[in-house]
Amino acid sequence: MDFNMKKLASDAGIFFTRAVQFTEEKFGQAEKTELDANFENLLARADSTKNWTEKILRQTEVLLQPNPSARVEEFLYEKLDRKVPSRVTNGELLAQYMAEAASELGPTTPYGKTLTRVAEAEKHLGAAERDFIHTASINFLTPLRNFLEGDWKTISKERRLLQNRRLDLDACKARLKKAKAAEAKATCEGDTVPDFQETRPRNYILSASASALWNDEVDKAEQELRVAQTEFDRQAEVTRLLLEGISSTHVNHLRCLHEFVESQTTYYAQCYRHMLDLQKQLGSSQGAIFPGTFVGTTEPASPPLSSTSPTTTVATMPVGPSVAGLAPAGEAALCLEEVAPPASGTRKARVLYDYEAADSSELALLADELITVYSLPGMDPDWLIGERGNKKGKVPVTYLELLS
Incomplete structure (x- = not known):
């Protein structure tokens, strides 16, 4: 229990130090360690990739499932690790209604025959749509979602850690600067006492003690700065490697985009073929339905x-x-x-x-x-x-x- 309390107090102290450093930087009262231009470009590129990936993902979901309620339901099923129930597509539902209408209105009448033929075509269109949605979800949506929920979360975590390391580094720099300033002040106060006085005044003794004390503070601050600089450099390198991996992400998304286009092309080709067949059937039956x-x-x-x-x-x-x-x-x-x-x-x-x-x-x-x-x-x-x-x-x- 005592160990946990000490750790809690230490964490609270670190958090407070970082908060003070961050606030002073915002008000321009403290210096901030700047990252190099290449690193900043990598950060901007990563942020842009994340933002546009989110937009493309959301709009593709709207394209594949225009019903917002159905999208919310599918999202909940995925989060609960449950199988998403199979849905009847709009084309299949229309085919069902047309087939039932033809059965009730008379399947041998011209109208009933046409309803039956159109229903069959709509059924094929619905099945083609179902295949397209399934293929696009696996080959396109899943890789985008995996990037946002996997790689991007890792990058965000390491970036937050890098930000904390930078705040610690800048706080150490500020402490070292203050320690050196106090040491210089204590040394100057001690040097004002003449050397020929045998009995030195009290203020000289205090100044000498303060100088020694600030010497220790400077040494301690320099040691903390070296540790903070090492941790910052190590974290910066880890974050840089992750940010450079965005290029591989683009290559992967490019391949997924090609697969999405292929599946969409196949889907529209199937729709075109089914409608051509339907048009031929209806065109050849016009003379029989409406003779003369x-x-x-x-x-x-x-x-x-x-x-x-x-x-x-x-x-x-x-x-x-x-x-x-x-x-x-x-x-x-x-x-x-x-x-x-x-x-x-x-x-x-x-x-x-x-x-x-x-x-x-x-x-x-x-x-x-x-x-x-x-x-x-x-x-x-x-x-x-x-x-x-x-x-x-x-x-x-x-x-x-x-x-x-």
Whole structure:
């Protein structure tokens, strides 16, 4: 108990000395040991790394989980070392609602069939989102969080210790300065007494004792200063090595950033592929769901396409993407080999995205290429006839930019 009280009193004394030194430095009443410029640059670089890592981490968490309540719940589970419960993504929840709606409203109706197809696509999108969140959390968020909760805490601890060592060093310097000043004063007071006096006055004896006392104080202060300087230099070197390790942290975070970009690219590629498949399914089913329904204005009929189909006519291309024209119900599908482009109404179109033909009646497209397009009566308004050289086939309007 006595030992603990002594240690407590010693710690309190050290704390008080540091507090006094820190306060005097703030008021400009005490000198402060300055670190070299390179060390200060390392400190500033480390602080900047920590601040931006925190911001990137927080915003990435918002990107992966926009719901703040869910983020708080996941944080609590992690702090309690418990497994985070599996969550249904928004896409999967939407797919569930659409599937239930299709089942109740009629799965064989056009609306029910479309709901089922969209629900399947949303389910795939939700699964892709789940994989992306999992991959990004492991490859990107975890290394950033490990740096803040591991390496940065170690750096902060050593920096606080270095600050204490610096305060101790400056306090020792101040004590040595005061001891030397007191010694000089005591020596000067003793020298004022004449040497020829046999009986020396009392003040000379006191001055001589004070001088000897301050000599001891100076020696003690110099010894404490040497110890404090050694401890400060050792701690400064340890802290410097940790701060120089920030460069390795940047390299590690760079690798994690590349992995994050790769996972995000994979996620968006999967979403694009699923939506293309859905678009093809919905585009090919438009004619069956809405047979003979077209929007636009009709143009006067052109000469017959062939002798075998004298009633088949062609329509001039409208200005907008919609195709004009009406077709009699039950008309047979046109044979592309027998279809000739109209004398007027053809347009140039630039392809926006790659398109893979679903069957022989469609024309495969490559992004940024130019093709000739035109419409025929009875065609689905979401499709046009496209020509590239001697190749011909149906192309989706949504993949084209019609040029004037």
